[in-house]
Amino acid sequence: MFEFLRTRLQQGKRTSPFPHGSAEFPARFRGLPVLDVGHCAEQQEIPSAVVTGARGERRAIDLGACLFSPEEAVCTPAGELSYTRDHRMATSSREGLVSASGEVALAQALNARMLSMFGRSLRLRSVVAGSCGGCEAELVALGNVVFDLARFGVQFVASPRHADGLVVTGAVSRNMRVALGKTYDAMPAPRIVIAVGACAITGGPFRGSEAVGDGLSVEWPVDLYVPGCPPHPLTMLDGLLRLLNRLPPERQPVAPAPSELPGPEALAQGYP
Amino acid sequence: MESIEAYRETVVNAVAGGQRLVALFGTPEDADRTRLLAILANDERGELGATSTFVRDRYPSLTPECPAAHSFEREIAEQCAILPEGHPWMKPLRRHLPDHRASGRCEVVLDPDVYEFFRVEGEEVHEVAVGPVHASVIEPGHFRFQVHGEQVLFLEIMLGYQHRGVEHLLETVNPARAMLVAESIAGDTVIGHAGAHCGAIEALARSRKTPHAQGIRGIALELERMANHVGDLGALSGDVAFQPAAAFFGRMRGECLNLLMTLSGNRYGRGLVRPGGVLFDLPLTMRSEMRGRLERLRDELEPVAALLFDNASVQARLEGVGTVSRAQCVEFGFVGPVARACEVARDVRQDHPYGIFRFAHIPVTTAWAGDVHARTLVRWHEVRRSLAFALEQLAALPAGAPRVSCGALRPNELVVSMEEGWRGEVAHVVITDDRGEIRRHKVIDPSFHNWSAVSLALPGNQISDFPLCNKSFNLSYAGHDL
Numbered sequence: 001m002f003e004f005l006r007t008r009l010q011q012g013k014r015t016s017p018f019p020h021g022s023a024e025f026p027a028r029f030r031g032l033p034v035l036d037v038g039h040c041a042e043q044q045e046i047p048s049a050v051v052t053g054a055r056g057e058r059r060a061i062d063l064g065a066c067l068f069s070p071e072e073a074v075c076t077p078a079g080e081l082s083y084t085r086d087h088r089m090a091t092s093s094r095e096g097l098v099s100a101s102g103e104v105a106l107a108q109a110l111n112a113r114m115l116s117m118f119g120r121s122l123r124l125r126s127v128v129a130g131s132c133g134g135c136e137a138e139l140v141a142l143g144n145v146v147f148d149l150a151r152f153g154v155q156f157v158a159s160p161r162h163a164d165g166l167v168v169t170g171a172v173s174r175n176m177r178v179a180l181g182k183t184y185d186a187m188p189a190p191r192i193v194i195a196v197g198a199c200a201i202t203g204g205p206f207r208g209s210e211a212v213g214d215g216l217s218v219e220w221p222v223d224l225y226v227p228g229c230p231p232h233p234l235t236m237l238d239g240l241l242r243l244l245n246r247l248p249p250e251r252q253p254v255a256p257a258p259s260e261l262p263g264p265e266a267l268a269q270g271y272p
Numbered sequence: 273m274e275s276i277e278a279y280r281e282t283v284v285n286a287v288a289g290g291q292r293l294v295a296l297f298g299t300p301e302d303a304d305r306t307r308l309l310a311i312l313a314n315d316e317r318g319e320l321g322a323t324s325t326f327v328r329d330r331y332p333s334l335t336p337e338c339p340a341a342h343s344f345e346r347e348i349a350e351q352c353a354i355l356p357e358g359h360p361w362m363k364p365l366r367r368h369l370p371d372h373r374a375s376g377r378c379e380v381v382l383d384p385d386v387y388e389f390f391r392v393e394g395e396e397v398h399e400v401a402v403g404p405v406h407a408s409v410i411e412p413g414h415f416r417f418q419v420h421g422e423q424v425l426f427l428e429i430m431l432g433y434q435h436r437g438v439e440h441l442l443e444t445v446n447p448a449r450a451m452l453v454a455e456s457i458a459g460d461t462v463i464g465h466a467g468a469h470c471g472a473i474e475a476l477a478r479s480r481k482t483p484h485a486q487g488i489r490g491i492a493l494e495l496e497r498m499a500n501h502v503g504d505l506g507a508l509s510g511d512v513a514f515q516p517a518a519a520f521f522g523r524m525r526g527e528c529l530n531l532l533m534t535l536s537g538n539r540y541g542r543g544l545v546r547p548g549g550v551l552f553d554l555p556l557t558m559r560s561e562m563r564g565r566l567e568r569l570r571d572e573l574e575p576v577a578a579l580l581f582d583n584a585s586v587q588a589r590l591e592g593v594g595t596v597s598r599a600q601c602v603e604f605g606f607v608g609p610v611a612r613a614c615e616v617a618r619d620v621r622q623d624h625p626y627g628i629f630r631f632a633h634i635p636v637t638t639a640w641a642g643d644v645h646a647r648t649l650v651r652w653h654e655v656r657r658s659l660a661f662a663l664e665q666l667a668a669l670p671a672g673a674p675r676v677s678c679g680a681l682r683p684n685e686l687v688v689s690m691e692e693g694w695r696g697e698v699a700h701v702v703i704t705d706d707r708g709e710i711r712r713h714k715v716i717d718p719s720f721h722n723w724s725a726v727s728l729a730l731p732g733n734q735i736s737d738f739p740l741c742n743k744s745f746n747l748s749y750a751g752h753d754l
Contacts, residue, residue, distance in 0.1 A: 003582075004516055007575045014523050026530075028537035028552065067452055070543045070551050126409040130436050133750045134459025134540055139409045141529075144522040158407035175367055175433045176412055179404045205449070205456045211368060211437035229542065230459065259537060262551040266675040269548050271447035272477045 016146050016234075019247050023087055023234050027260040030068045030083040031232075035061050035101050063089055063097040063104060063227040064201035064215075070262050086256035090226045090239025097201070097225055107224055109245035114190060118164050119244050121153045124194070125163035125187065129180050130173025130212045134230040135197035139167065147233045152246060160186040168220070171199040171212035184220055192223040192243075197230050204229060276332070279308065279325035284337045286312045286321070292605050292618075294320070294688065295701050296334075296344035298352035299712040303376030304328055306352050311688050311701060315623040320688055329379065333359040340605035343720060349381045351439075363387055366432035366753050371440045372712075384432075392418035392425050400735060404433045411749035419735050427730040427738075429723060434753035442713040447473075447547075450710075454700075455542050458717055458751035463489070463496040463532075464693025465700075465715070465751075466545035471626065471689035472702040473547045476681040483628070484672030485549030490628035491665050492532065492541050492550075494658035497694035499528035501651040501658075502573070504746050508648055509580055511740045512589040520576040527569050531562055549675035559666045566666070570659050577652050590645035594729040594741035597642055606725050608696020608718045609650045610745060614642030620692035629692075634661050644744040683708040693718060695748065717751025 016023075025031065061081065066072060073082050089104050091097050096105035109115060128136055139156075142149040149155070157163050160183045172180065184193070195216050198204035203214035216222055226239045241247045261267070274282065287293055295311040308331070309324045325331075333356035334341040345356040346365040351372040356362070367384040391399065397420050404412035412433035418426040441453050454469035455462045467489055474481065481489075506521030529539040536544035536552055544550050554562075580586055596606065598614045611618045619636045621629040637653040639646035683706045691698045696718030703712040726745050733741065 003575070003579060007516065007520065007579055010572065010575060011520050011523070026534045026537070028535070029533060030537045030543070068538070068542070069452055070537070071448055127405055128409075128411050128434070130434055131411070131750060132456040132459035133411055133434075133748060134456070134462075136409050136411060137460055137540070141526060144526060145519050146523055146526055156409055160405075170434070171436060173433060173435055175435055176404065179412065179433070183405050205452045206436040206438075206441065209437035209441055210371075211435050211440075229456075230540070232539065263553060263674070265673070266546075266549070266551050266553070269546075269675045269677050271451070271547060272473060272479075272678050272680050 014145050015148050015151070018234055018237065019241060025085045025087065027085075029085050030070070030259045032084050032086040032089045032104070032256065033061055033063070033066055033068075033073070033081055034084055036080040036082065060098050060100050062202070064094065064225060065198065065207070066227060067198055067205060067229045070267065073261055082261070083259035084256040085259055087232050087235045088238050089228075089235060090224055090242065092224060092243070094201075094222070094225060097227060107239050107242040110192070110223070110243055114192070115245055117190070118192070119246070122165060122240075122244060123155055123157045123163050124165045124167050125160045125183060126156055126167045126169070127176070127180050127183050129168060129170040129176035130206070131170030131197070131199055135169035135199070138230045138233050138236065139169070139196065141233050142236060147237060149237070152241065152244070154240060160184075161188070163187050163191070165192040165194055167194045167196055168200045168216055169196045171203040171206045171209075171215055172217070173212050177213065181219070193220050194224040194226065194240075195222045196226045196236060197228055201225055201227060274323060274325050276325050276327060279310070279323055280332065280334055282323045283310045283312065283334055283341070287338045287340060290314075290316070291321075293338070293340045293344065294690070294697070294699050295714055295716050296341055296348070297701070297714045298348045298354060298372060299703060300352070300372060300374040301326060302374065304374050306354055306374050308348065309701075311699075313624070315618060318624050320624070322686065322688075327354055329353075329377070330355040330357050332357050335359050335361075339603050342604070343724065353377055353379050353381045355381045364432065366435045368432065368435050368437075371437065387430060389416045389430075390418070390426060390428050396420060397425070413749050415738070417730075417735055417738075422734045422736065424730045424733055424735050424738070427727050429727055431723065431749060431752050434750045436754065438754040439713055439715055442715070443710055451546065457715060457754065458719075458748040459540060460500055461496070461693045461695065461698065461717070461748065461751065462540045462542050463492045463545060464691050464698045465717075467493060468689045468691040468698045468700040470545055470547045471691065472687045472700045473681070474678055475687045475689060476685055476702060476704060477547070477678045478682070479548050479676060479678035481549040481676060482672030482674075483631075483670040485674055486627040487665050487669045488535075488550045488554050488674065489545060490632070491554070491662050492535060492544055493691070493693075494662045495528055495532050496541060497658045498655050499525050499532070500694045500746075501655045502528055504743065505577070505580065505648065505652060505655075507743050507746070508590070508644070508740070509586075511743050512586055514580065514583065514586050517576055517580045520572075524569060524573060524576070527565070531565060534558065534562065546675060548678035549673070551675065553674040554669060559669065563663060563666045566659060566663055573655065573659075581649070581652070587645065589740070590648055591641070591643060593644045593737050594733060594744055595641070595643045596725050596729050600725070600728050601642070604724050604728070605721055607721050608693075609647055609654065610696065610722050610725050612636065612638045613646035613650045615640045618697070620690045620697050624690055626690070628665065632661065632665065634658065644740060647744045681708040681710070695719060695746075695751075696722065715754060717748055719747040719749075719751040722747055723752055
């Protein structure tokens, strides 16, 4: 018993101050990307992992397709892409992830009726459908003492019958389509769907493979998009709390620090 | 190139003589012929060998004489539409259409929609089906138990739900994207798979990375091992309802991931390992910061491990559960901590040293009982040794460039690249064509070897011990399903 108490004291209280304190990330953390239009002198070919597509006449970044790799931060025909250390990037709509400069329309709260049901207690069911296991690892991390999801009244449950929301990870592999559909159908309405990670939004690195469906299709309407590969637990938490209208009012916005990228000599080596 | 008879004999005799099957796969040769390739490892002598033969639509199966070929031959039947005749368990492995069959062939040997489970008949025998959607946040897989009362008689595991067509992507997409696909083979083994992938590319390009880059890769690989082992020690504690250790280890797993994030900008080490070395350097200030954090972590880990291993009720729950015998391990070719927990000292870092591990050795950890307790113990000692290694390397990192150039790939070559990931041997076999383009990229995650171990460990145990057994292996569904 004495050893328990001593270890407990040594371990201390480790719960993250989020959302009441500021979230700190190391210098190299790659968060929200930004696009500096027309800044580039030499233009490189766009890495295939980044989809910077034309929206009308304008070029844009699609956060849903971004894999947050250092190589995607290059000069593109649309401008110079770089990362910031801002973890906030979850949105309520697919369009919200696409922007000309990198300013995303952060997730909106659910409507009043949904908030009255789920605002203080939300039960989630996880379905993994053609992923690498990375997003799930971060979903599990949400439950540890640092992020402690349960303190916000959000829990993962064992049955879709007990769930208010579905968390989907993975590019929706052919072999998981039926199980995903059955799980969704088994959930009582009203229900929400949360797409976590680049795979669930666009197929991520597996986009275009015959074995997957390039993420969730229109069959399953999504209420919250959490981009990332995988998203940082605080990115997920930020999105969830915005959806539940549980984030304290933001203080004076500070411009997020830029992410430190690899040295040019390392990046310049490229691929054979 | 050998006749099919000579090929069979070579493989069967080598495995019977103590060698290990690293890979066995097919690659389309022309319109109707497929080349079967076997990669064999002689771990004692640190040697690898390869043998191959041509087949058309069928060949006599190796599995009856060489059980280690069992999953590989199911994979060949599924990917290449070639029938290994006489295979005792010819069922779909991942349930997809053939994506590596010879261009002139249109048959399918295994219908991905037909799967018959083995059944035990009898009064009081019942069947329990679990998955693919599980009770918590777990990857999808289907487990079919034949149970008598509480006792498991048989466990059959059907996988393939995570199949994303990884090998086909690696063979078709551009090199920059292939690197990102390689980092997503198994999301908890980013460094392991990226390292094996880059090892193959570097060998084909004759690119020699600096000792500095090798050191950084070694540190990252051991941080990955620590993160996963510490996380599993916590999950095992949770499965035996020992909450303090579950909470403490769970938090300290995050600290290992945060160390990787300091180095690479991502908690799983994405963006670090690239052909020719590493993208991110490790400046002196970061080395001393990481050393300080690792020393603190060591001081916090030790008392928690003592809480776990010194507790009699925890010991009682872990011992004698989910046992894999040494004989089974040798027969089926298990790798990693699963093998080391039944006194089979297999470790790529020791047997086939590469990179930094040619200069700095990590002692191989073994245990003898082969049960959940032995696997837990092996993992804890590996955490300690990896931590000591990382501290040592951070203090003695040789100077040099983080990354050197990696030119065009040599044509018509075959490369086997292996890395000791935290689950065991990660192997990538890459074959180039006469233009130096990648023609075949075979990926073998350690889980591919080890899933059979879960099926073998369960019979005789209570079905309620399944979560505990499963967690002690913690195999990757994504790594198996590709």
